[in-house]
Amino acid sequence: MRYKAVIFDLDGVICHTDKYHYLAWKQVADELGIYFDEEINNRLRGVSRMESFEIILERYEGVMSGEEKLRYTVEKNEVYKKLLKNMSPEDLPAEVKETLDALRERGLKLAIGSSSKNAGFILERLGLGGYFDAVSDGNNITNSKPDPEVFVKAAQFVGEKPEDCLVVEDAKAGLEAAIAGGMECAAVGDAVLSGLATWNLNTFSELREVVE
Numbered sequence: 001m002r003y004k005a006v007i008f009d010l011d012g013v014i015c016h017t018d019k020y021h022y023l024a025w026k027q028v029a030d031e032l033g034i035y036f037d038e039e040i041n042n043r044l045r046g047v048s049r050m051e052s053f054e055i056i057l058e059r060y061e062g063v064m065s066g067e068e069k070l071r072y073t074v075e076k077n078e079v080y081k082k083l084l085k086n087m088s089p090e091d092l093p094a095e096v097k098e099t100l101d102a103l104r105e106r107g108l109k110l111a112i113g114s115s116s117k118n119a120g121f122i123l124e125r126l127g128l129g130g131y132f133d134a135v136s137d138g139n140n141i142t143n144s145k146p147d148p149e150v151f152v153k154a155a156q157f158v159g160e161k162p163e164d165c166l167v168v169e170d171a172k173a174g175l176e177a178a179i180a181g182g183m184e185c186a187a188v189g190d191a192v193l194s195g196l197a198t199w200n201l202n203t204f205s206e207l208r209e210v211v212e
């Protein structure tokens with residue numbers, strides 16, 4: 001087996017919460033009269049909540065205090081969490097679950113490496129609470145992707161060396177984080193275009209061949 005553990009990003013890899021992030025940020029942007037669209041939303045992939053807001057504020061004319069910024073990010077998260085309640089195990093694609101089960105059967109440890117502070121809640125909604133061997137997320141890091149911290153911690157949590165871990169990511173910042181942490185990585189979706197990944201996946205199930 002090429003690896004001992006596989007570390008999965010959550011949003012954009014295991015599930016798709018982008019639409020909920022978009023709707024929640026849109027509400028805040030509208031309130032502030034800031035232009036916001038799906039293209040700008042794409043720049044928020046893998047980026048922390050506060051850094052996401054800073055990107056949205058690039059189009060803001062006024063000046064905003066740190067306290068106000070905090071208030072708006074809290075508001076965004078409240079809207080986002082309400083929307084997440086729409087999620088259910090049906091939002092976990094069968095292909096993803098079958099592939100995860102197949103990798104586990106082959107003896108690989110499975111972990112989550114997500115920037116999100118809502119990762120635990122999302123996993124519960126998907127019916128994956130307690131499924132992974134370790135969850136490293138926005139609650140146990142001080143630096144977000146492209147800093148490698150979230151993946152380095154995930155490797156520590158499962159007790160494996162970085163060179164024995166494969167990271168699966170949908171964001172360029174996430175691939176950069178994996179590489180900075182000394183890990184090989186597989187790209188899904190738009191991250192393929194960055195040309196940074198060790199493996200470029202057309203489908204999630206291709207992971208079965210990658211780990212051989």
Ligand code: B16
Pocket residue numbers: 009010011012021044045046047048049052077113114115116117118119138
């Ligand atoms: P939260 P990932 C990331 O999750 C999302 O891609 C990104 O859009 C979001 O801003 C970030 O989590 C923080 O999320 O506001 O829930 O803490 O892709 O690293 O799993």
Ligand code: MG
Pocket residue numbers: 009010011012013045046169170171174
């Ligand atoms: Mg992601």
